[in-house]
Amino acid sequence: xxxxxxxxxxxxxxxxxxxxxxxxxxxxxxxxxxxxxxxxxxxxxxxxxxxxxxxxxxxxxxxxxxxxxxxxxxxxxxxxxxxxxxxxxxxxxxxxxxxxxxxxxxxxxxxx
Amino acid sequence: xxxxxxxxxxxxxxxxxxxxxxxxxxxxxxxxxxxxxxxxxxxxxxxxxxxxxxxxxxxxxxxxxxxxxxxxxxxxxxxxxxxxxxxxxxxxxxxxxxxxxxxxxxxxxxxxxxxxx
Numbered sequence: 001x002x003x004x005x006x007x008x009x010x011x012x013x014x015x016x017x018x019x020x021x022x023x024x025x026x027x028x029x030x031x032x033x034x035x036x037x038x039x040x041x042x043x044x045x046x047x048x049x050x051x052x053x054x055x056x057x058x059x060x061x062x063x064x065x066x067x068x069x070x071x072x073x074x075x076x077x078x079x080x081x082x083x084x085x086x087x088x089x090x091x092x093x094x095x096x097x098x099x100x101x102x103x104x105x106x107x108x109x110x111x112x
Numbered sequence: 113x114x115x116x117x118x119x120x121x122x123x124x125x126x127x128x129x130x131x132x133x134x135x136x137x138x139x140x141x142x143x144x145x146x147x148x149x150x151x152x153x154x155x156x157x158x159x160x161x162x163x164x165x166x167x168x169x170x171x172x173x174x175x176x177x178x179x180x181x182x183x184x185x186x187x188x189x190x191x192x193x194x195x196x197x198x199x200x201x202x203x204x205x206x207x208x209x210x211x212x213x214x215x216x217x218x219x220x221x222x223x224x225x226x227x228x229x
Contacts, residue, residue, distance in 0.1 A: 034217055041223070042222055043223050044202070044220050046217050087154070091217065097142060097143035097160075097162045099145050099170065100145075100204070100217070102147070102154040103154050104152075104154045
């Protein structure tokens, strides 16, 4: 799986939007962009994934650059419960059940 | 509800003892994984299994062993050969490859925090 680069930490005020960036300059044409988040002392949970088009679900939005070399996870209104480590991961569905490769992610702090 | 269950949540072990961490899933997933997480770090892969009776070493398999006798279960044994076993251990599972494009990806358990005393 191709490597991703994320900032170590970010901070946001409660109820404001948060944009979490991820760079993946060596992404292949078949790699999907996945985001997971890990709340304190819990296992990671799936957030969203996409290939080329922007994606929305109840948790977040994913904005993918036209050249696919970067993407941004958008939390529209940060809450205290969104404080977590966010991981950006590339996955090729044709690669079989190869394991997810986690970097250090971005630690998001939300200030009340 | 379907999910993945790890037990126990907290585990204490004396140096020199083997200990087994449990991971059970009722999601009918084919693949299962074990990760280790140290404070402030990302997840590192210990072992994974893509099918029953088969498993592969991950990046940090030394001092660990696994078995996959049933589809639902993937226990991890931390042996006395593991020099620094104190860590947070996470188990995960994924469905068949062809389902993953449409479905959510990996499901994780809530973790087992192992402390060597």
